[in-house]
Amino acid sequence: MDNLSFDIEELLSDVESLKISALTHAANITPFIEGRTIGAGCNPAKNGDQSESNRLDTDPSDQENIKYAPDLKITFSNRADSVGSYPNSRQVGISECRAVSVRMYQQDVERKRIQDVQKELAERHARVREADRLRDSQLEEKLRKAELDVARRIREKEQKLLDDLREQERVANELERQRLAEIESENKRSAEKSQLLKRQEEEKRRKLSMLTAIFSHHTNFHSMTDDVTKMLAAVDKDYANNFSKEKKVVQALVRSFEQLLHGVNINREATQPDVDKAGELCKYMEKTIAEVAEMMSRIQAEIAERVKKEAEQQTQAAQKQEQGQQQQSVAVAAVPATQDTTDTSAVPKATQQISSQPHPLAAFVSxxxxxxxxxxxxxxxxxxxxxxxxxxxxxxxxxxxxxxxxxxxxxxxxxxxxxxxxxxxxxxxxxxxxxxxxxxxxxxxxxxxxxxxxxxxxxxxxxxxxxxxxxxxxxxxxxxxxxxxxxxxxxxxxxxxxxxxxxxxxxxxxxxxxxxxxxxxxxxxxxxxxxxxxxxxxxxxxxxxxxxxxxxxxxxxxxxxxxxxxxxxxxxxxxxxxxxxxxxxxxxxxxxxxxxxxxxxxxxxxxxxxxxxxxxxxxxxxxxxxxxxxxxxxxxxxxxxxxxxxxxxxxxxxxxxxxxxxxxxxxxxxxxxx
The missing domain is CATH 1.25.40.510 (GLE1-like)
Structure with missing residues (x-):
C-alpha cells in the first residue's frame, strides 16, 4: 500500500503545467489562423500563398512533418485547360494544399496533443483517484485501527476495572475473613480470659477460704493455748512434775502452729495441707487439754481424799485427849498455812509459764x-x-x-x-x-x-x-x-x-x-x-x-x-x-x-x-x-x-x-x- 501512494500536490502541479503548455502552443499559432479551425462552421484560410508561405516559414520544424491526405479528391494541374476536364473537381493550388496539409497536420497534432493531454489527465486522474483511494483506504485503515485501538483500550479498561473490582472483592473478602478471624480470636481470648478470671476468682476464693480456715483454727488454737496455760499454772507445785509431758506437748504444738503461720505468711497463701495440719494441731491441743483436765480431776480427787483422811484423824485425836485437842488445833492451823503456801508459790509459776509461751503473732510482729x-x-x-x-x-x-x-x-x-x-x-x-x-x-x-x-x-x-x-x-x-x-x-x-x-x-x-x-x-x-x-x-x-x-x-x-x-x-x-x-x-x-x-x-x-x-x-x-x-x-x-x-x-x-x-x-x- 505504501508503494502505491501518490502525492496529490505533485499531480495537481503536473496538470497546471499541461494547461500552460497547451495555451502556449495556441498562442504561437493564433496569428496564422482566422476564425474557427475546429468544429462546425469553421472558415477555411483565405490568405494568399505568400501569407501561408510566411506562416510556414515561421515554423520550419513543422514543414518537415507536412503530410497530405491521400483521399482528398483534389486535382492538381498546372495547365489552364485542365480545369474543365473534371466537372466535379475543384482546382486547388499548391499553396492551398500545403495550407490544408498543414492544417490537417496541426489538427492531427492537436488531436494527439489532446489525446496525450487527456491520457495524461486520465492518468493523473487515475493517480489522483488511486491516491484518493489509497488515502481513503489509509484513512479507513487508520479509522479502523483507531476504532480497534479504542475498542482495545475500552476492553483493557473494562478488564482493568473488572480486575480492580475482583481485587477489591478479594481484598474485601480477605479483610472480612481477617475481621472474622480477629473477632473469633478476640472471642476466644475473651473466653479464655473470662475462664482465667473465673479460675483466678475461684482460686482467690479458695485461697481466701483456706486463709479464713487457717485463722479460724489459729483463733481456736490460741484460745485453747490460753486455757491449757491457765490450767497448768493453777496446778499445785507438788504435782507440777506430773504435767511435764503435757507441757512439752503444748510447747511442741505451739511451735508447730507458729511454723505453719510463718510458712503461710511467707507464701501469702494457705494450702489444703496447711488447713488440715492446723485442724490436726487443734485436735491434738483439744486432746491435750482433755488429758490435762482428766489428770487435774484425778489430782483434785486425791487431794480431797487426803484432806478427808486428815480431818478424820484429827477428829479422832481430839476426842481421846486434850493433848489431842491441841494437836488438832495445830493441825487445823497447819492446813490453811499449807494452802496459803500453795497459792503463793503458784503465782510466780503461772507468771513464768505464761511468759514462756510463744507469742501468737510472732510471725507478724515482735x-x-x-x-x-x-x-x-x-x-x-x-x-x-x-x-x-x-x-x-x-x-x-x-x-x-x-x-x-x-x-x-x-x-x-x-x-x-x-x-x-x-x-x-x-x-x-x-x-x-x-x-x-x-x-x-x-x-x-x-x-x-x-x-x-x-x-x-x-x-x-x-x-x-x-x-x-x-x-x-x-x-x-x-x-x-x-x-x-x-x-x-x-x-x-x-x-x-x-x-x-x-x-x-x-x-x-x-x-x-x-x-x-x-x-x-x-x-x-x-x-x-x-x-x-x-x-x-x-x-x-x-x-x-x-x-x-x-x-x-x-x-x-x-x-x-x-x-x-x-x-x-x-x-x-x-x-x-x-x-x-x-x-x-x-x-x-x-x-x-x-x-x-x-x-x-x-x-x-x-x-x-x-x-x-x-x-x-x-x-x-x-x-x-x-x-x-x-x-x-x-x-x-x-x-x-x-x-x-x-x-x-x-x-x-x-x-x-x-x-x-x-x-x-x-x-x-x-x-x-x-
Whole structure:
C-alpha cells in the first residue's frame, strides 16, 4: 500500500503545467489562423500563398512533418485547360494544399496533443483517484485501527476495572475473613480470659477460704493455748512434775502452729495441707487439754481424799485427849498455812509459764513492737473519740476551716530557700501549738477557741505532715529533711504531737512498726488491703502497685529522715525518736519473713537515709547486720520477690559491701543549720 501512494500536490502541479503548455502552443499559432479551425462552421484560410508561405516559414520544424491526405479528391494541374476536364473537381493550388496539409497536420497534432493531454489527465486522474483511494483506504485503515485501538483500550479498561473490582472483592473478602478471624480470636481470648478470671476468682476464693480456715483454727488454737496455760499454772507445785509431758506437748504444738503461720505468711497463701495440719494441731491441743483436765480431776480427787483422811484423824485425836485437842488445833492451823503456801508459790509459776509461751503473732510482729504499736493506737483512738464532739459541731465549721488554713499555709511553704524562711514556718506552727493567736487575713485563730481545739489542731498538724510524704516526698526525696526537721522540733516541745504523727504514720504504713498485719477472720479482702495502706478510688478500683509502693517510699523516707534529723540547737530535750528506733526497726523487720515488694522497698529507703549514721554509731554490729542481710535475708527474699525493689536492695547492699561506705543522703541538714 505504501508503494502505491501518490502525492496529490505533485499531480495537481503536473496538470497546471499541461494547461500552460497547451495555451502556449495556441498562442504561437493564433496569428496564422482566422476564425474557427475546429468544429462546425469553421472558415477555411483565405490568405494568399505568400501569407501561408510566411506562416510556414515561421515554423520550419513543422514543414518537415507536412503530410497530405491521400483521399482528398483534389486535382492538381498546372495547365489552364485542365480545369474543365473534371466537372466535379475543384482546382486547388499548391499553396492551398500545403495550407490544408498543414492544417490537417496541426489538427492531427492537436488531436494527439489532446489525446496525450487527456491520457495524461486520465492518468493523473487515475493517480489522483488511486491516491484518493489509497488515502481513503489509509484513512479507513487508520479509522479502523483507531476504532480497534479504542475498542482495545475500552476492553483493557473494562478488564482493568473488572480486575480492580475482583481485587477489591478479594481484598474485601480477605479483610472480612481477617475481621472474622480477629473477632473469633478476640472471642476466644475473651473466653479464655473470662475462664482465667473465673479460675483466678475461684482460686482467690479458695485461697481466701483456706486463709479464713487457717485463722479460724489459729483463733481456736490460741484460745485453747490460753486455757491449757491457765490450767497448768493453777496446778499445785507438788504435782507440777506430773504435767511435764503435757507441757512439752503444748510447747511442741505451739511451735508447730507458729511454723505453719510463718510458712503461710511467707507464701501469702494457705494450702489444703496447711488447713488440715492446723485442724490436726487443734485436735491434738483439744486432746491435750482433755488429758490435762482428766489428770487435774484425778489430782483434785486425791487431794480431797487426803484432806478427808486428815480431818478424820484429827477428829479422832481430839476426842481421846486434850493433848489431842491441841494437836488438832495445830493441825487445823497447819492446813490453811499449807494452802496459803500453795497459792503463793503458784503465782510466780503461772507468771513464768505464761511468759514462756510463744507469742501468737510472732510471725507478724515482735512482742516489743506490738506493745509499742498498741500503745500509740490506743492513744490515738482515745483522742479521736474525744474530738468527734468538735468535728460534729456544725456551729464550729468556720473554726475548723480556719484551723486547717492556719496549718496548711505554713506546712505547704516549708522549704530551705533560706534559713530565715525555714525558721519562720517553724515559729508559726510552734506559736499555734503553744496557744498563741495566729492571724489569717482578718481572723485570729487560736487552739484555745474550743476546749478540744488543742487536740484537734495537734492531730490535724500531724496528719498534714504525714500527707506530705505522698504529695511531696515520694517524688522529691530531699524534701523529706526540712519537713522532718520541723517534725522533730515540734515533737521535742509537744510529745502528744509525736504520738499522733506515729499513729498516722502507722495507719498509712503499718510496716513501719514493723507489723505485718494478718487478715482477720471475717475481714474482707478490701478491708484488709486498706488496713495495710492500699487505697481505692471513688468507684472502688484498687490503686496500681507502683502507686502504692511510691507512697510507701515517701512514708519511709519521711520516717527515716525524722530518725536522723538533728534537734534544734539550744533545745535541752533529747531527740524524741532517734537512731535507736531505726536500729530496732531494721532488726525487727529482718527477724520477720520477707514479703514481696514492700519489704525490699522500705529497707532500701531506710538504709539509704539512716545507714551512714547507723554504721557510725553501731559499728561492727551494723556490719554484722549487713552480712546477715546479704547471706540470709536476701536469699529468703529472692524466693518470694523477683521484682525491681528486690534488685535495687541487692544493688545497694552490694555497693555498700564493695565500697565500704554509705553516701550521705541528699538534702540532709548540717548540724548547725538551725
Amino acid at each position: 512482742q516489743e513492737s506490738l506493745a509499742f504499736y498498741m500503745g500509740i493506737k490506743s492513744f490515738y483512738e482515745q483522742h479521736q473519740t474525744a474530738v468527734k464532739a468538735l468535728l460534729e459541731d456544725a456551729s464550729m465549721k468556720a473554726y475548723r476551716f480556719n484551723c486547717q488554713k492556719v496549718i496548711n499555709t505554713p506546712v505547704n511553704a516549708i522549704s530551705v530557700v533560706s534559713r530565715e524562711h525555714f525558721v519562720d514556718k517553724f515559729n508559726k506552727l510552734d506559736a499555734l501549738l503553744g496557744g498563741q493567736s495566729i492571724k489569717i487575713g482578718d481572723t485570729a485563730v487560736s487552739i484555745n477557741g474550743h476546749p478540744l481545739g488543742r487536740v484537734y489542731c495537734t492531730m490535724l498538724l500531724a496528719k498534714k505532715f504525714v500527707s506530705q510524704a505522698d504529695t511531696m516526698i515520694s517524688s522529691n526525696a530531699p524534701a523529706a529533711f526540712p519537713i522532718a526537721a520541723i517534725v522533730v522540733g515540734l515533737w521535742q516541745k509537744y510529745p502528744d504531737f509525736g504520738k499522733f504523727f506515729l499513729a498516722y504514720l502507722h495507719k498509712e504504713c503499718p510496716y513501719l512498726v514493723p507489723y505485718f498485719l494478718p487478715q482477720l477472720e471475717g475481714q474482707t479482702q478490701d478491708d484488709y488491703l486498706k488496713g495495710i495502706g492500699y487505697r481505692f478510688s471513688s468507684e472502688g478500683v484498687l490503686e496500681k502497685q507502683d502507686q502504692y509502693l511510691k507512697r510507701m517510699t515517701g512514708l519511709a523516707r519521711l520516717y527515716a529522715a525524722v530518725i536522723v534529723s538533728n534537734p534544734r540547737r539550744g533545745e535541752s530535750a533529747p531527740h524524741p525518736h532517734g537512731l535507736e528506733y531505726g536500729w530496732k526497726w531494721l532488726c525487727n523487720i529482718l527477724n520477720l519473713g520477707p514479703l514481696p515488694d514492700i519489704c525490699a522497698t522500705l529497707i532500701t529507703e531506710m538504709l539509704q537515709t539512716t545507714g551512714g549514721m547507723l554504721w557510725a554509731t553501731y559499728g561492727k554490729q551494723f556490719v554484722k547486720l549487713l552480712r546477715l542481710m546479704q547471706e540470709q535475708y536476701l536469699p529468703a527474699l529472692k524466693k518470694v520477690d523477683e521484682g525491681g525493689p528486690k534488685a535495687r536492695l541487692e544493688g545497694l547492699v552490694g555497693k555498700i559491701a564493695s565500697e565500704g561506705r554509705i553516701d550521705r543522703p541528699e538534702g540532709m541538714f548540717s548540724p548547725d543549720f538551725w
